Structures are given as structure tokens and as C-alpha cells.
Amino acid sequence: MHDRSIAELIAAVRSGETTPRALTDHYLDRIERLQPSLNALITRTAEAAHAVADGLDEQSPGALAGLPILHKDIFCTKGVKTSCASRMLDNFVAPYDATVVERLAAAGTVMLGKTNMDEFAMGSSNENSFYGPVKNPWNLAHVPGGSSGGSAAAVAAGLAPAATGTDTGGSIRQPAALCGVTGIKPTYGRVSRYGMIAFASSLDQGGCFARSAADCAHVLSAMAGFDPRDSTSVERDVPDYAAALSGDVAGLRIGLPREYFADGLEADSRAVIDAAVKQYEALGAEVVDIDMPHTDLAVSTYYVIAPAEASSNLARFDGVRYGHRCDAPRDLEDLYTRSRGEGFGAEVQRRIMIGAYVLSAGYYDAYYIKAQKTRRLIAQDFQRAFEHVDLIAAPVTQAPAFKLGEKADDPVSMYLNDVYTLPASLAGVPGMSVPAGFAHGLPVGLQLLAPWFEEGRLLNAGHAYQQATDWHTARPAGFE
Numbered sequence: 398m399h400d401r402s403i404a405e406l407i408a409a410v411r412s413g414e415t416t417p418r419a420l421t422d423h424y425l426d427r428i429e430r431l432q433p434s435l436n437a438l439i440t441r442t443a444e445a446a447h448a449v450a451d452g453l454d455e456q457s458p459g460a461l462a463g464l465p466i467l468h469k470d471i472f473c474t475k476g477v478k479t480s481c482a483s484r485m486l487d488n489f490v491a492p493y494d495a496t497v498v499e500r501l502a503a504a505g506t507v508m509l510g511k512t513n514m515d516e517f518a519m520g521s522s523n524e525n526s527f528y529g530p531v532k533n534p535w536n537l538a539h540v541p542g543g544s545s546g547g548s549a550a551a552v553a554a555g556l557a558p559a560a561t562g563t564d565t566g567g568s569i570r571q572p573a574a575l576c577g578v579t580g581i582k583p584t585y586g587r588v589s590r591y592g593m594i595a596f597a598s599s600l601d602q603g604g605c606f607a608r609s610a611a612d613c614a615h616v617l618s619a620m621a622g623f624d625p626r627d628s629t630s631v632e633r634d635v636p637d638y639a640a641a642l643s644g645d646v647a648g649l650r651i652g653l654p655r656e657y658f659a660d661g662l663e664a665d666s667r668a669v670i671d672a673a674v675k676q677y678e679a680l681g682a683e684v685v686d687i688d689m690p691h692t693d694l695a696v697s698t699y700y701v702i703a704p705a706e707a708s709s710n711l712a713r714f715d716g717v718r719y720g721h722r723c724d725a726p727r728d729l730e731d732l733y734t735r736s737r738g739e740g741f742g743a744e745v746q747r748r749i750m751i752g753a754y755v756l757s758a759g760y761y762d763a764y765y766i767k768a769q770k771t772r773r774l775i776a777q778d779f780q781r782a783f784e785h786v787d788l789i790a791a792p793v794t795q796a797p798a799f800k801l802g803e804k805a806d807d808p809v810s811m812y813l814n815d816v817y818t819l820p821a822s823l824a825g826v827p828g829m830s831v832p833a834g835f836a837h838g839l840p841v842g843l844q845l846l847a848p849w850f851e852e853g854r855l856l857n858a859g860h861a862y863q864q865a866t867d868w869h870t871a872r873p874a875g876f877e
């Protein structure tokens with residue numbers, strides 16, 4: 398069952414071959430057996446899943462009727478703990494559903510639980526979770542990537558056919574790459590941020606993981622679209638991404654940015670990317686080299702802007718209204734400082750301090766304003782590139798999944814891990830990671846980037862590749 402595509406699963410429900418309840422039980426059983434070795438979930442919602450599944454049948458409306466799904470624990474879920482993997486929200490039960498959760502429920506999906514992640518989505522390895530790290534199903538000694546590591550590992554291990562995620566600087570594409578699944582980060586504004594706990598609001602974007610681009614197309618069609626409750630959500634029709642997949646990339650112009658293939662890209666990973674690019678040529682695409690000269694500014698730009706926004710967004714966690722509150726505060730200042738000191742982990746505290754610093758009087762122009770200017774230059778690189786090419790292809794990471802603990806004490810090397818994913822986030826363009834092979838026994842992802850609102854082009858390019866290759870169907874040993 399868990400090797401079928403989403404289209405096949407939905408068809409099996411529609412034809413009465415299976416029932417939403419049977420599908421739900423199949424995946425709940427896998428979660429029961431396989432979750433202990435992965436730690437991919439923070440919360441299971443088996444009882445609620447049964448109630449929802451029992452209310453669905455082959456007649457149910459909704460494009461995804463009966464499809465089991467997992468939600469990243471950054472999305473508010475009514476009546477269900479929503480922790481953002483932080484001690485700060487360990488006791489928080491959301492009073493409402495995020496728009497993404499609401500839409501996917503309306504489409505007939507059955508939520509099985511909430512996935513583990515880096516605390517407040519800050520991290521690239523999932524080691525910054527209050528609930529402990531997630532393990533990579535391809536090798537349990539390695540990280541799954543982050544911050545949406547639980548969602549990526551769960552889909553890779555067949556704990557659910559699809560999972561939601563968020564990507565602020567790579568948190569969908571990077572774990573998708575490291576776990577060997579397909580992940581798409583839509584254009585900034587394509588998916589509502591309402592009820593998605595804010596990290597860096599000018600960058601945060603919801604998206605999804607599944608095994609294939611075609612599967613992602615089904616899920617994205619159901620979750621995307623204008624939402625009056627998110628002021629940056631864009632009023633623009635959402636195509637039926639799945640229906641639009643032609644699998645044809647003949648004549649498509651694909652640009653390879655020289656800056657993404659420079660020093661730092663490990664040789665075996667590079668060989669995988671080169672082979673994937675050749676596959677596109679064999680499918681009739683035209684491949685050209687391009688320049689994106691401001692790429693090397695992305696890490697420093699992002700690690701000013703994202704912490705700045707985080708320091709402001711996280712000010713709301715004060716120990717007063719909701720979330721963690723310290724015991725027996727002496728006075729108001731003690732209440733704030735101890736609640737925040739106890740509630741936030743080390744990386745979150747580091748980001749808040751960096752953010753407060755770059756926004757402070759005297760440093761604001763030198764850091765924050767400067768970063769806004771370099772962000773514009775990075776966006777212009779994309780604008781210019783897309784005057785000549787239809788798509789950009791690149792690696793997602795410099796190397797496959799690193800070992801747990803390997804970078805945990807070195808924040809800068811962790812930040813540098815994001816070099817290939819940050820530029821698209823800063824520009825707001827959509828991006829995807831597609832499984833493209835293996836290096837050192839671990840998955841390698843191909844990154845595809847498209848112009849603003851061309852998610853359909855991305856998904857189609859991924860689909861074309863996946864019709865010609867079978868990397869996306871591989872399952873890690875022990876998770877068959």
C-alpha cells in the first residue's frame with residue numbers, strides 16, 4: 398500500500414478497493430513499528446484519525462478523500478498540541494487550525510500526527526528539537542536535515558504518503574534531499590502562513606513532501622491559494638498542478654549557475670547532479686551555463702535578515718499569555734527572563750541575540766539595511782537569469798547527510814550548509830528537490846528553481862525526470 402502513488406491511493410478509495418479507515422490503519426501501524434527508531438513524530442493523533450477516516454468513504458467530496466497525512470509541528474492544529482519542537486510550547490494546544498491544515502482537511506486528508514523539527518524551524522539537522530533529534534532512515538547515525546526533518550524522514554520511511562513542511566531558507570528542499578524524497582517550496586505568498594508559527598515572516602513559506610513530483614502536485618493544489626488572513630498571501634488562481642503534468646521537457650531551457658558548482662561541492666554529489674542534468678538533455682531540454690554573481694552574499698544576508706525577523710516574532714513568547722512560564726517569578730523581569738531562558742533552546746537564543754544586535758540603533762544601517770540591499774541584488778540575479786532560461790538546476794547541498802553531532806557545536810559550519818538553498822528563499826522563487834541518486838550510500842537531491850509562481854513548471858520538470866528514472870522509488874533498508 399505504501400508504495401503506491403497518491404493518485405493510486407485516491408483511486409483505490411474511490412473504487413472501494415480500500416477504505417480511508419484501512420489506509421489510516423496501514424500507516425498508523427507503520428508509525429507504531431518504525432517511529433521508535435526515527436523519532437520523526439512529536440505527537441500521534443490515532444484516535445482523531447480514526448474518527449475522521451470513519452466519516453469518509455468512496456463518495457466523500459474532496460480531491461484527497463481518505464489520504465493520510467502528517468503535519469509539521471509548526472502548523473497550528475485545533476485541539477492538538479502544537480509545539481514547534483520547543484519547550485516554550487510544550488504545553489500549547491492550538492485553539493484553531495492553520496489555513497494549510499484546514500484546506501487539507503477540507504480536501505479529505507486524514508491527519509495521523511505532527512512531525513518533529515528543529516525548534517522554531519531554526520536549523521539544518523533537526524538536532525535543535527526539544528524532543529530529540531530525528532534519525533535519517535537511510536543511516537540512523539546521520540541527520541535527516543532540517544528544519545522539516547521529521548516530515549522528510551517520515552515520508553522516506555513510508556510512515557505517510559505525504560507531509561507538510563515549511564521552508565524559510567531551505568527547510569523543505571534540504572531535508573528532502575538528505576532523505577531521498579521530493580519536496581517543494583512554493584513561491585513566497587503562494588501558500589497561506591496563517592496559523593504557521595512565524596520564524597522569519599518575509600521568508601517563511603509552507604510546502605510539502607511526498608515521494609514524487611506528481612504526488613506533490615496533488616497535495617500542493619489542495620493547500621495553496623489566497624487567504625485573506627495572511628496579508629502576504631497572493632491573490633492568484635491555483636492551477637490543478639496534477640492535471641497539468643505533461644512529462645514533456647523538450648525545448649525547456651535549463652540554466653546551471655556556475656556559482657553553485659564551484660569549490661565546496663563534493664565530487665560524488667557533483668557526479669550525481671551532472672548525471673541528472675544529462676538525463677534532462679536526453680529528454681530534450683537545452684542546458685546552458687549561467688552566472689548568478691551575488692550567490693556568495695546569500696549566507697551572510699540570510700543570517701542577518703532571518704534572525705532580525707525572528708527576534709521580533711519571538712518577542713510574543715513572554716511567559717504571560719501562553720507557553721512556558723517559570724516557577725515562582727520574583728517580579729515581571731524575572732518572569733520574562735527566566736521563562737524565555739528556560740523555554741528557548743540554545744540556537745533560538747543565539748538567533749534572538751543576533752537579531753536584536755543587527756536591529757539595534759547604530760548597527761541597523763550597517764547590518765539590517767545592508768542585508769536588505771544585498772537581498773535585492775540576489776533577487777535580481779534570479780530576475781536576470783530567468784530572462785534567458787526557463788528553469789535553474791543545481792545541487793541542494795554540498796554533500797549528503799552528515800553524521801549526528803558532526804556540526805552540532807559549530808553554528809557557522811551549520812549555517813554554511815545552507816549556501817545553495819538560501820538564495821531562492823531570499824528571492825522568493827519556488828524550488829524543489831528531486832531524488833537524483835546516491836553518494837556514499839546516502840541520497841542526493843537535485844534542486845530545481847523556477848520563476849515566481851511557476852510551481853507547475855517545476856513539478857512538471859520533476860515529473861519528467863521521475864518518469865525516466867526510479868531514484869524516487871528507492872526505500873531505505875528496514876523500511877520496505
Ligand code: GLN
Nearest residue numbers: 518519520565566567568
Ligand atoms: N537552515 C536554515 C536556518 O537554520 C533554514 C531553516 C528553515 O528554512 N526554516 O535558518
